[in-house]
Amino acid sequence: MQPEPILRVRGLKTEFQSAAGVVRAVDGLDLDIFPGEIVGVVGESGSGKSAMAFSILRLTPGKIVAGEVQFRGRNLLDLSEAEMERLRGDRIAMIFQDPMTSLNPLMRIGSQIGEALRYHMGLSRRQADGTAVQLLQSVHLPDAERRIHDYPHQLSGGQRQRVVIAMGISCAPDLLIADEPTTALDVTIQAQILNLISETRQRSSAAVLLITHDLGVVAQLCDRVAVMYAGQVVEQGPTTDLFANPQHPYTIGLLRSTPHGRRRGEPLRPIPGQPPRPGDIATGCSFAPRCHLVEERCHHQAPALLQLGGGRQARCLLREESAHESTP
């Protein structure tokens, strides 16, 4: 018996108006997230992974033109702006890539954390301060009692990201969306923050949607992975299966591209060509121009996301034989 997903995205399409015309950043995205799991969304720049996250929260500067975002049974796209505001930071929290720009430089960190607590949970200033200290302790910020009086610039990058995470979990959200939360950090600090995210999930049972370009981060942290390319999910499945037996040629290419554990002289096998620029229009499969398994039909026929069993999905015409009959 499958539990109900906490977030269920169907056919999401987001467009941006640019000088060159309409650019579709998210192009028919389907994604499920179940309570308590960490789902990784991997993709390269321009794959639409950030646009997707911002669309779920309805914070995108673009226009959501189609689809639905079911969160605990309600379609977020139907809510009023006021209802969305109550939800953001409370039931769904977001952690951004650059902790410096997501903190107000003119506000002490204690007040910043407290603001959400007072707004969403109606705490008094004193209660909020107390809770802020507890939260900062829970994200292992040393000296939390003193630190709440600091301004963001007095903290290091890793410490700032801890503060942002503390803010994110302050109202015990059901879903935490983390957009490249460790990309701006050094490796040893990244390891600390990844541990913290994993620990947070265990403690609070919040589901985490982790957006990253780093396959290593996904492999180490996520229960399930969705691989995005050109605004679509091209492959999806449990992390271990997907890494052991990737089905989509793009995923295969990505895994072959990493130099991890490869000895000197052993050539890498990169994906040829360039990722499509947002706004390029593909007639068939959007990966066809770079695909090593490409066939004639791939240039004309757009593949659907096929169910492969075992929770696996892939958007590739070549996998049709192995696809199951089941409907998405």
Added chain:
Amino acid sequence: MNPLLEVQGLIKYYPVGSRFSAQRRTLRAVDGIDLTVQPGETLGLVGESGCGKSTTVRLIMRLLEPTAGRILFDGQDMSSMSSAQLKVVRRRMQIVFQDPFASLNPRKTAGRIIADPLAIHRIGSAAERRSRVQDLLERVGLDRTHAERYPHEFSGGQRQRISIARALACSPQLIVADEPVSALDVSIQAQVLNLLQELQRDLALTMIFISHDLSVVQYVSDRIAVMYLGKIVELGPSQAIYYHPQHPYTRSLLSAIPLPDPTRREAIPPLESELPSPMNVPSGCRFHPRCPLATERCRHESPELRPVGTTLVACHNV
């Protein structure tokens, strides 16, 4: 064989704060580095932000003036060179930068950018330069016709190829690559890494390759120097460093890399605490506040590099 590059006791300090302030402090960006690079080898420099790896190569390129120390290029001391002599040496060493967006002048065409070093050193006629540019474009996997385009018409990976072509223009012996793939997507990263390796093999280039990512560095380098807060803490053959790291910092750095293999989820606890600021370098061994092996001695006595197996390690406890 004589080393192509020799660095002795290299130091770069920056005064921080106002000239007239009593709180003037010193930022120790590079704090005593010795290195040799043999012709044809690739030396990897790895470390986190603030470790001084970028400063080190800028000192080597003489883009910065060292506070102390000597840099010998092919046996000649660069610090005592006149600007005319320096210009001659600069033909023989070139740099590729990290940011494919900031490293190309947006107002010049790709062709002009690549031809620039030739123009500076007055190599060849205009026609010869043009044909050299076209050869270089093809050499780095771009098209001849790309010479007429401006940087914004290229993707990040293509721009990095233009940077590489520019670096190759004067047929240098030494290429310094400062995080050349860090800003690129994974699939593009692999293309550029392959290109660099191919070029190195075909043109017998000597290379210094900087990265924060130990797994990239081990893949391209013969030897690796691991830097921490302005000093080299471990130096040795790349496979030895990658598979049998000795220094506790190298070990933590390695275990902190998230491996793209979900079956190997390492339970090694990450290093606690933050990187100290190079303005406030800890006493003794500069790694001791974060080191799991630290003893009383580490607090007072700064360890020197000494041989352990095939590598040199600066640690009292290995």
Added chain:
Amino acid sequence: MSEGSSSAPLLANPSFPSRRPVADTPFTRLARNRLAMFGLVVILLVTLLALLAPVLLITDPNEINTAARLKPPGTPGNLFGTDQLGRDILSRLIWGARVSLLVAVVAATIALTIGTLIGVIAGYFGGLVDNIFMRLIDVLLAFPYVLLAIALVSALGPGLVNAMIAIAIVNISFYARNVRSAVLSIKSMEYIEAARASGASHARIIFLDILPNIIAPILVLVSLNIGWMVTETAGLSFVGLGAQPPTSDWGSMLADGRRFILVAPHAIIMPGIAIVLLVFAFNSLGDGLRDALDPRLRKGGR
């Protein structure tokens, strides 16, 4: 496609027809900006009138006609009316435009040249040179703007040329500071380091790598600055330190008309409108240029 050898052609992407932008250049963006276009048209119109003043069939701006003093606008033969000496206001405005534009453009050129030189040297070389130049500029800035101009003209003696020099000096700091900060942001770019690493000389870097990249912001500065200079010229003439009688100048027209504000308001309204319109035109054009040239809006950026 063969396996990913790095030298595989990277461009051919058959099913992704590279979509050429319809035309999104600074010029097209400027052309779409109505306010900036309005400014440009006004500036061109005023410039044209000023240039053609000697051949236009208008009355002599200095011809005194005591019989027709302070005629209201619309009087036959005096479309904008006359002033307290019976001189034709329209004609004086057109001739006055010559003065305003000439002073502003010449002063701006002087200030731009000296200011850019200082800004480039200070920004590029930094250190002690930068400190000395910038402290000097600070001293210049410490004086109230108009007061400094007045003091300079008082010292040099009233007159248009001296007013021009004063306005130029006062505005050097504006260019120097702005150019310096533009140079600083370009200087930190890696392509400057790359040029240095290739052995390029400072002069080569300044002329080929830095100046071409700051021309756009300088253009914006000039356009905004000329607008202010028109006001400053008028201001100096208003207090009697600029154009000397009988030269017609918008500032002195204001000063002359001021005494008759109740009986003949048009004598100050007409030059007032002229000043406001021209300054507004330059400012709108400047704003439009800034928007059009903003690299953050440029296609193909990050």
